[in-house]
Amino acid sequence: MQSPLQLFGNPIRIVLYANNNDLNIVEGDDLTKPLKESDYYILSSSEIKNSDWAQQIFEGYDNRWMQVQSDRDLNQISHVRRMLSFNDYHNSGILRITVGFADLLGNYVTYPEEDGISMRLVDGITGAVMYQRGGTDPEAANSSSYLTLKQVVPGTDFVIETWVPHDYLQKDAQRLQKIILSVCTISFVVMMLIGFLVARLSGRKMRKIITLVRAFENGSFEKRLRFRGNDEFSQIADAFNSMATNIQELISNVYVQGIRRKQAELDALQAQINPHFLYNTLSTISSLANLGETAQVTEMVKGLSKFYRLTLNEGNIVIPLVKELEQVESYMNIQRVKYVDAFIFSVDADPSILDVPVIKLILQPIVENVFKHAWYGDKITIRIEGRRLDNLIELNVIDNGVGMKPETAQSIFNVTGPESGYGLKNVNERIKLRYGDNYGLEIGSVYGGGTTVRILLPAEPAIDTDTW
Numbered sequence: 364m365q366s367p368l369q370l371f372g373n374p375i376r377i378v379l380y381a382n383n384n385d386l387n388i389v390e391g392d393d394l395t396k397p398l399k400e401s402d403y404y405i406l407s408s409s410e411i412k413n414s415d416w417a418q419q420i421f422e423g424y425d426n427r428w429m430q431v432q433s434d435r436d437l438n439q440i441s442h443v444r445r446m447l448s449f450n451d452y453h454n455s456g457i458l459r460i461t462v463g464f465a466d467l468l469g470n471y472v473t474y475p476e477e478d479g480i481s482m483r484l485v486d487g488i489t490g491a492v493m494y495q496r497g498g499t500d501p502e503a504a505n506s507s508s509y510l511t512l513k514q515v516v517p518g519t520d521f522v523i524e525t526w527v528p529h530d531y532l533q534k535d536a537q538r539l540q541k542i543i544l545s546v547c548t549i550s551f552v553v554m555m556l557i558g559f560l561v562a563r564l565s566g567r568k569m570r571k572i573i574t575l576v577r578a579f580e581n582g583s584f585e586k587r588l589r590f591r592g593n594d595e596f597s598q599i600a601d602a603f604n605s606m607a608t609n610i611q612e613l614i615s616n617v618y619v620q621g622i623r624r625k626q627a628e629l630d631a632l633q634a635q636i637n638p639h640f641l642y643n644t645l646s647t648i649s650s651l652a653n654l655g656e657t658a659q660v661t662e663m664v665k666g667l668s669k670f671y672r673l674t675l676n677e678g679n680i681v682i683p684l685v686k687e688l689e690q691v692e693s694y695m696n697i698q699r700v701k702y703v704d705a706f707i708f709s710v711d712a713d714p715s716i717l718d719v720p721v722i723k724l725i726l727q728p729i730v731e732n733v734f735k736h737a738w739y740g741d742k743i744t745i746r747i748e749g750r751r752l753d754n755l756i757e758l759n760v761i762d763n764g765v766g767m768k769p770e771t772a773q774s775i776f777n778v779t780g781p782e783s784g785y786g787l788k789n790v791n792e793r794i795k796l797r798y799g800d801n802y803g804l805e806i807g808s809v810y811g812g813g814t815t816v817r818i819l820l821p822a823e824p825a826i827d828t829d830t831w
């Protein structure tokens with residue numbers, strides 16, 4: 364009998380009521396006390412032969428779950444089964460296995476009790492209530508005020524009934540109703556407060572806009588609106604400021620006519636040239652430094668320093684021609700470090716034109732263009748010539764490079780794309796913006812026979828080179 368007791372993890376009590384009086388009687392703990400440890404009994408069936416539950420088993424039920432003797436008081440339930448003889452199939456006794464409700468029902472018993480909720484275990488055949496916890500007896504009260512939930516226990520005749528008062532179900536709804544009402548009230552107050560603040564802030568912004576509009580009426584266009592955030596007023600302010608800026612620009616253009624516009628375009632084009640040469644030179648210096656050519660790096664840095672000192676020239680766009688030639692010479696010194704003796708460079712300029720003012724950086728981009736596009740073979744010759752032609756200054760940059768085809772020479776000033784701001788086109792545009800369409804560049808080239816770039820400039824009065 365000990366083996367079955369060990370198969371169930373919780374305490375159980377096994378009682379065998381035998382019709383055989385020859386069996387030894389085995390008694391365990393007191394049957395009227397709650398289960399604490401598993402135990403077994405062998406008793407005579409004469410002790411229960413007059414009980415109603417035993418008569419039910421002997422007369423009609425082979426086995427069933429029921430509460431017998433002290434089971435109800437101890438919150439226990441027993442599975443009772445009739446025992447048959449293997450020889451003649453006559454009743455040989457009753458086997459009773461008792462277990463506590465807490466062990467049998469598990470979560471149904473240990474689940475926390477809620478106010479007014481009642482849980483019952485009912486015999487589905489007799490309707491007898493075998494176990495009840497929580498709440499009051501729903502049948503004793505008004506059952507119509509309860510919601511009944513029923514669940515049949517698989518493999519048994521038991522039904523678990525849960526009786527939930529309607530008041531309990533409505534309690535959460537009432538609580539939710541109060542919360543919603545409170546939230547609505549608070550939201551209404553907050554919205555009123557926000558509306559007041561928005562109206563006040565909007566009124567302040569509107570007054571500021573009206574003040575600036577009146578200032579515009581009086582000709583004061585320099586004032587601007589500044590609103591934080593990204594609301595409609597900020598968008599109005601941005602549009603207002605943009606309109607004011609456009610009006611100022613239009614007025615400025617009317618007063619200063621076209622000279623300011625041309626100067627701005629000239630400055631923009633001027634700024635496009637300098638970075639291009641700087642990128643190339645710094646790349647060469649980096650390569651020489653990686654090769655450990657310290658002396659050559661020093662020479663190139665000195666040449667670059669002198670070149671940009673002449674280029675910047677304290678922000679002056681116009682310089683004497685002699686300074687422009689010095690600038691080209693600085694550029695060629697940098698190239699000599701890079702290409703050693705791979706080219707021949709010379710300058711032949713009339714001394715009378717050396718003090719004539721010209722816009723800076725008109726020769727160096729053309730010479731750079733020779734290195735980029737005209738050079739082929741081992742050596743190349745580059746020569747700059749300058750002379751006066753009545754009221755004109757003529758400068759020629761001549762090379763014996765690869766030359767250009769006629770269609771290339773004709774389209775050189777119509778180039779578009781990422782490099783359209785550099786080289787010959789850029790120099791030609793800057794000269795025309797500065798002096799007019801009668802001046803600029805002319806290209807003469809023979810494919811395979813070299814190129815001559817002719818520069819025509821006005822012979823403006825000479826300037827004192829000692830001040831430069």
